[in-house]
Amino acid sequence: MAEIDLNTLIAALRAANTKIKTLEKGTEEIKNLLQKQADAPRWIEDIPGRRVPYTGVIDLTIAANSTSRVEGVLTLSTDGPFVCTGVAMYFQRTAGSYDGCWGPATTFDARMAAANAGDGFENIFDQPHIGSFDVELSEAGSDRNWQNSAFASALFSPQSGGVYVLPVANVFGRSSVVSAKVTPSVAQTVAGKVQVLLLGYKIVQGDVYQP
Numbered sequence: 001m002a003e004i005d006l007n008t009l010i011a012a013l014r015a016a017n018t019k020i021k022t023l024e025k026g027t028e029e030i031k032n033l034l035q036k037q038a039d040a041p042r043w044i045e046d047i048p049g050r051r052v053p054y055t056g057v058i059d060l061t062i063a064a065n066s067t068s069r070v071e072g073v074l075t076l077s078t079d080g081p082f083v084c085t086g087v088a089m090y091f092q093r094t095a096g097s098y099d100g101c102w103g104p105a106t107t108f109d110a111r112m113a114a115a116n117a118g119d120g121f122e123n124i125f126d127q128p129h130i131g132s133f134d135v136e137l138s139e140a141g142s143d144r145n146w147q148n149s150a151f152a153s154a155l156f157s158p159q160s161g162g163v164y165v166l167p168v169a170n171v172f173g174r175s176s177v178v179s180a181k182v183t184p185s186v187a188q189t190v191a192g193k194v195q196v197l198l199l200g201y202k203i204v205q206g207d208v209y210q211p
Helices: 006-039 110-117 122-126
Strands: 050-062 070-075 082-093 102-104 133-139 163-172 177-184 192-204
Touching (some): 050 070, 050 082, 050 177, 133 192, 177 192
Antiparallel strands (some): 070 177, 082 102, 082 163, 133 177
């Protein structure tokens, strides 16, 4: 019988022991991940934390006589995930007549509404400065575009108060960056500002679980 080198045997036992510990650690990590996934809320309503109303504001400067695409971003804070339930959009003139006045970001239904009201604002709705915009919304740094192509701001009809209620609420994690891109479909006769509002609530001290 050949002699067994004691040092070789000890080294082999140590190597086997190291592999066993590595396997045990890996098994424990897998168990923890599976347990975390099992404990994760299945619905937004199940996420623990206090609900606080929140409106995220994205301002975009629109130059006069321009159809250039403009981008604005909103960086969310770290105090809790943000649940967005709706989007609103408005336009403000920053020069000329009606400087500082807010209005709809679309001419959809606006002319007829003003004419029927007889409030003396009919002419403002006949000017292209509140013409339609092409809008794109997304979560920056990801492929989570909210549309397959730009959509018209007619979605934010004055008849609906300029608000579009999302068919499904969207959860943004802490420090997420929301991007809004706006392109005037008609060159504005005066400079202005488009304001995109993300409506919803924050879950303070809540967690977003990623499976």
